[in-house]
Amino acid sequence: MSLRLPLLCATAVLALLAACTPGTGGGGEGDGKSFEFWSFSAINQKLTVDAYQAKHPDIQIKLTEVGTSTETAQSLTTALAGGKVPDLVLIQGDNLPQFVEQPQNFVDLRTLGADDIKGDYLDWVWEQSVAKGGEVLGVPTDVGGMAVAYRTDLFAAAGLPTDREAVSALWPTWDAFIETGKRYKAATGKAFTDNAATSVFYQAVNQVSEKYYSADRKLVYSTNPQVKAAFDLGIKAATAGITAGQSSFESAWSAGMAQGTYAAVSAPSWMLNSIRSTAPDTKGKWDIAKIPGASGNWGGSYLAIPKRAKNPQAAWNYIKEMQSPQGQLEHFSRVGALPSTPSVYQDAKLTDAKDPFFSDAPTGTIYTDSLLGLKPFYIGPDSAAIGQEFLNAITNVEQSGGDPATAWDDAVRNIKTAIGE
């Protein structure tokens, strides 16, 4: 008995495991009338789902707001590795490369007709979801675009102009932005911007023509002079004493935003919603100016259909309708996410849009202007990890007394460890 019992247990465990092993079927055996949709929380995807269901009462959508964009990607990875997958999932741009590297997990959207709608989208945004073999894994829902949000009342108190044209003219370059920060600091004694890592480096490094990878997908982060220049700008801002040293989205950052601890903050289009909800009492005190330097993009998301989805066709119908140029324009009116379909950039619904929270700034034109003339760069599987280490190195100088002289070498060394190069 003493020998047989463990054997018995082992058999039981194996039997249970066999029962849990995911099927490897191709999916598609669903009813076609319903589908399950995983999205991030706090981006109001529910409004769009409700709009779709109002038009199609026979379709049932089960929307799950998984968490932050990173948490959603983590849950998706776990689900793809052997759990129950949704029929439709929203993937944030930074998380996309790791999935594009493994296209076998997703439905190639060309089989559903992606080639027919390809022309509607910004080509460089579309390209980011195309795998090596040409498989199309996702349809872009929105893009970021970049700008700077600033407090008009605090600018006025510091003797700086408050009009958005005049403010944009203050900083044609990032060096001018830092100089403006010094003027503000000299006049008020307070911090000019929230931090150097995201508000300067992350913005500047997204304005390059080639980032951490070259166009032929080789790692160039340590040799690319454009990355080094953006990093140096970040260090310069960190050591100029013009930042509040508050990492984005931390509680002190939120408190500082409400209390006016800093007067300017980097604002990709999706950040506007964050400012609104973080500091609702500051309504009307903000305005939006152009980003220093040229155009650039930070952010954006994609809709994808996992291979084992039960109702891929129902999910595709939703993508086709809601991500059409008109669908994205309506989504912009509802929640302010910038369309990835350039044909609507001249539409009055977009150009006339004004945001009362930001002193009636014409958000539609400000952000679409930042996208035109953009030079796209390849985003690779380790781009997010590399960016994080650069951010950390600048934050270390800014907040923990790190040595600015060795920051670049430290960052490169940490990246090598992190990505196992």
Added chain:
Amino acid sequence: MSTVTATLTPAPSAALPPPAEPKARGLGERLAPYAYVAPFFVIFGVFGLFPFAFTFYVALFDWNPIGDQVFIGADNFTRMFADPRFWNAAGNTVSIWALSTVPQLLLALVLAHVLNHARLRFALFFRMSVLVPYITSVAATAIVFAQLFDRDYGLLNWLLGLVGIEPIDFVQSTWGSHLLIATMVTWRWFGYTTLLYLASLQAVPRSVFEAAAIDGAGPWQRFRHITVPSLRPVIIFTVVTSTIGGLQIFTEPLLIASGAPLTCGAVRQCQTLTLFLYEQGFGQFEFGYGSAIGVALFAMVVVIAAINYVLSTRIKADR
């Protein structure tokens, strides 16, 4: 098995007819005991043993959860021993453990001694109160402490400001973040440890303390010569359990650096081993490397458990 049967079976007696042999015990009856213990072992097998064994297996692979799994042998371990991030996390873990365990156990020792005092009024109230931190959710604790220790808006820095000390950035500095986490751990666990000590102290006859008092021993002498020696086994026990707990500290560092939670700050200043494991496994999806860290952690816990075994057998031998 045999000894148990021997003691339970009554010896055949000459006066009484030998008890009838239980007639052909049914298969069901023989299997019944195993059926009763089976649920535990099945659940343990599925949720304990299997993941545990699987971790060892995965540690030998370059394991992409949604892609290929390549066998690489011990490469994950060689990489780990050469990885400065691993040693940094190990150092942080030890530092936080030392900063939290030592004050925690000393505080508990003194509190237990006081709570055991014969003339303490409302003793039950005080004894229950020390347990309150223990039942508080660790997430709630972390949020409250992160606010108390905040650089710009924290109560602690406000108090320091009153006496002219510059605000300290606890989360961003290495020693500050360790101190902050250690404070949280101490606050949460000292009540639990106090009650363990108190329970053990209650077994010491009150007359021993009284006799010592009559003989002229002051409070300090009673503490040193009666309380501490009688608590020796339970002190060893708490040192070992808090060491194992300290190796697994995870939630506090994850929550205090909300901007960079997986590294606990820009330069991994408070990243513990479990947090490093989590970052590699579920942040970077390097399941193989994460598993290797898990195996290393397991080895450390085994070593500490072995030390515990040696120490406790020694104490028994001393007596």
